[in-house]
Amino acid sequence: MLTPPAESSGTQHPGPPDGARPVVIVPPGRWSLPRFGQLWESREVFLRFGARDLTLRYRQTALGIIWVVLQPLLTAGVFTLVFGSVAKLPHGTVPYFLLSYAGMLAWNVFSGIVSRGTGSLVTNASLVSKVYFPRVLVPLSTAYAVVVDFAIALVLMAVLLAGYGVNPGWAVLALPVWVVLLVLLASGVTVITAGLTVRYRDMQYIVPFVLQLLLYASPIAYSPAAVPARYHLLFDLNPLAWILQEFRWSLIRQPLPPAWQLAASAAVSVGVFVGGMFVFERMERGFADVI
Amino acid sequence: MTAAGKPNGGDQPQILEPPPRAPMQPSPAVTVTGLSKSYRIAHHADAPVTATEALLARVRHPFTRMERETFDALRDVSFEIPWGSVVGLIGRNGAGKSTLLKILTRVTAPTSGRIVMGGRVGSLLEIGTGFHPELTGRENVYLNGTLLGMRRSEIRSRFDDIVTFAGVERFLDTQVKRYSTGMYVRLAFAVAAHLESEVMAVDEVLAVGDADFQAKCLEKLREVARGGRTVLLVSHQAQTIVDLCDSALYLERGSLRYQGAVDGALEEYRNSYRRIRDAGLDASTRPGSGEVRFTSVRAERDLYAASDEKVVHLEVSANPELAGRYWLVAHVLDDLGTIVAQCDSRVLGFWLEPDRPATCELRLRTPWLKPGSYTVDAFAVRASDRIDVWQAATHFDVLPDPPYPVATSSEATDRGVVFADFTYERC
Numbered sequence A: 001m002l003t004p005p006a007e008s009s010g011t012q013h014p015g016p017p018d019g020a021r022p023v024v025i026v027p028p029g030r031w032s033l034p035r036f037g038q039l040w041e042s043r044e045v046f047l048r049f050g051a052r053d054l055t056l057r058y059r060q061t062a063l064g065i066i067w068v069v070l071q072p073l074l075t076a077g078v079f080t081l082v083f084g085s086v087a088k089l090p091h092g093t094v095p096y097f098l099l100s101y102a103g104m105l106a107w108n109v110f111s112g113i114v115s116r117g118t119g120s121l122v123t124n125a126s127l128v129s130k131v132y133f134p135r136v137l138v139p140l141s142t143a144y145a146v147v148v149d150f151a152i153a154l155v156l157m158a159v160l161l162a163g164y165g166v167n168p169g170w171a172v173l174a175l176p177v178w179v180v181l182l183v184l185l186a187s188g189v190t191v192i193t194a195g196l197t198v199r200y201r202d203m204q205y206i207v208p209f210v211l212q213l214l215l216y217a218s219p220i221a222y223s224p225a226a227v228p229a230r231y232h233l234l235f236d237l238n239p240l241a242w243i244l245q246e247f248r249w250s251l252i253r254q255p256l257p258p259a260w261q262l263a264a265s266a267a268v269s270v271g272v273f274v275g276g277m278f279v280f281e282r283m284e285r286g287f288a289d290v291i
Numbered sequence B: 001m002t003a004a005g006k007p008n009g010g011d012q013p014q015i016l017e018p019p020p021r022a023p024m025q026p027s028p029a030v031t032v033t034g035l036s037k038s039y040r041i042a043h044h045a046d047a048p049v050t051a052t053e054a055l056l057a058r059v060r061h062p063f064t065r066m067e068r069e070t071f072d073a074l075r076d077v078s079f080e081i082p083w084g085s086v087v088g089l090i091g092r093n094g095a096g097k098s099t100l101l102k103i104l105t106r107v108t109a110p111t112s113g114r115i116v117m118g119g120r121v122g123s124l125l126e127i128g129t130g131f132h133p134e135l136t137g138r139e140n141v142y143l144n145g146t147l148l149g150m151r152r153s154e155i156r157s158r159f160d161d162i163v164t165f166a167g168v169e170r171f172l173d174t175q176v177k178r179y180s181t182g183m184y185v186r187l188a189f190a191v192a193a194h195l196e197s198e199v200m201a202v203d204e205v206l207a208v209g210d211a212d213f214q215a216k217c218l219e220k221l222r223e224v225a226r227g228g229r230t231v232l233l234v235s236h237q238a239q240t241i242v243d244l245c246d247s248a249l250y251l252e253r254g255s256l257r258y259q260g261a262v263d264g265a266l267e268e269y270r271n272s273y274r275r276i277r278d279a280g281l282d283a284s285t286r287p288g289s290g291e292v293r294f295t296s297v298r299a300e301r302d303l304y305a306a307s308d309e310k311v312v313h314l315e316v317s318a319n320p321e322l323a324g325r326y327w328l329v330a331h332v333l334d335d336l337g338t339i340v341a342q343c344d345s346r347v348l349g350f351w352l353e354p355d356r357p358a359t360c361e362l363r364l365r366t367p368w369l370k371p372g373s374y375t376v377d378a379f380a381v382r383a384s385d386r387i388d389v390w391q392a393a394t395h396f397d398v399l400p401d402p403p404y405p406v407a408t409s410s411e412a413t414d415r416g417v418v419f420a421d422f423t424y425e426r427c
Helices: A036-041 A043-058 A066-086 A096-118 A142-164 A169-199 A203-217 A229-236 A239-252 A259-284 B051-060 B097-104 B137-147 B152-166 B181-193 B211-226 B238-244 B262-281
Strands: A023-025 B030-042 B068-081 B086-090 B112-117 B121-124 B199-203 B230-234 B247-252 B255-260 B294-299 B310-316 B327-333 B339-344 B358-364 B372-382 B385-398
Touching (some): A096 A169, A142 A169, A142 A239, A169 A203, B068 B097, B086 B238, B097 B199, B097 B230, B137 B152, B137 B181, B199 B211, B230 B238, B247 B262, B255 B262, B262 B372, B310 B385, B339 B358
Parallel strands (some): B068 B255, B086 B230, B199 B230
Antiparallel strands (some): B294 B310, B327 B339
């Protein structure tokens, strides 16, 4: 097991410095625990990577940050047109546009993290094979830019709520909890897909396809109330559907999901995240030799 | 001194070599015990590349593990390095130098063994790793510094030093994709060199940049060592090792054959020719996928004058099963292991078909080689795939007479790496 690198003591001690902690390198065990302590030590790498992604994304774009709101706005508009006006799906008392925009907000966090994270290790192959740092930070740091995007899109949500005269009430205070659960779930998934991509580039084709299926299989463009009763079991098993309803409860006064879903949603998100870290830890050993 | 497995002596480990200029320390900077690294290489034909193939292979043969060959990049290597020394790693291509550095810098994990290091390890494995072309110089300094393990406060306090060292003050807010190669390299080296790690691993980076900058880098590394930190240096240029290092490790085929003075390691390197050639005589032990093998590689003569055309005969076996053509590469190395000529047949449009045995000859007209011993490494390559690698497949000597019409003192000819074929004319 590796001990984390020595803490910088600020003062310069040439040679064997007093503050230097020895580093021991031994072969990794078959299953080793994710080194959360080391991740915390390397949090600056996470922030730098995240900030880099953000800078790169909007450098040399004409509209820049406007893309962040334009994309969910247009998508929600199309959904409203297709599912609300053409298919005339039921949407209760909330305007259809708010329903689908709230769905897109949550969906963009999930799909953003998973789709960007999947190829991240391969894109940064030169780093992975040349420098040492906890590699899991590469897929994890995609969450940084995605959450910033979410925050901007959320401001527009506030504007929309005011415009439509919908008051979310106290429920809105629970929103950060749902965001954390969603980020944990997506990060757990993307850590695994990113690790698999190193070995099997098939993932680059599978992941977008599965995401596309999920976009329609989860109640994003429509309300769960529009789902026929015989499919309820299927939707009750989809952790994304739970979180989507939690989002909508906080934002647009939709019914709170049953207690078991709240509990399961917390358990599944944390479980997927921790499980992903374990799986990644096991896959990570061979990265530098394979990538 | 050899790499015999040596028990770790606890708190009072024995120092293998008299520590040059090292302060008295209770423990060495680096202690490596019984270090091995093996790679599992599947043969290309049956290695699963896609998830489907891997899955199918599992389903078809659920109980057999994939037949894989293991390749030992490092075998039971043990050594200790005292604080404040600059240690050179010497060895031929594939001797395990880079693998050793990668393990020490934790880029890849060892298969067995144990390493104890007295502090942080900074690495300079390839210049500009982690530099992003779209980011500005300033942004890249922060990004790269963070990756190398510096804290933001550390980078901020050394930022001016880094920029001054690299000499890119005016271009800090320019994207590095607009930098010249020289500026790029200087900035990258500057960041890594200002990392206050206790141990620094440097691989081949001094080969880039102009002479002035190289001198500056060497001076910086010396300064690092004077400060009591430890530097591990891999270089193919023997001169760099001689200039900079106070001791050296000599690796051969994954084993540590020598640790001690630089001269001794270079001597060992020179003597390794015969051993390596003999090891390569049995084609099955040579690296490469082995679909075709060199059956003979032979210099036409043992002795050449400097300006003679050097001729090497190469014979390769046939393999009708192998699809596509392959090409040959020959490296001519001097006795310090510097590659003085790279003869890649692709650049001449010369390819071979594997369906019949090939007999060819390589004629090397220039450069005129300096007096000394030369070895030839022969490679057969297809796509990105090395079919056969025969190191030190043959050798020849070059006579000690300069190829020029007028005899002078040796000082008139001893500077260049090779003898140039030149004229002076009055215009």
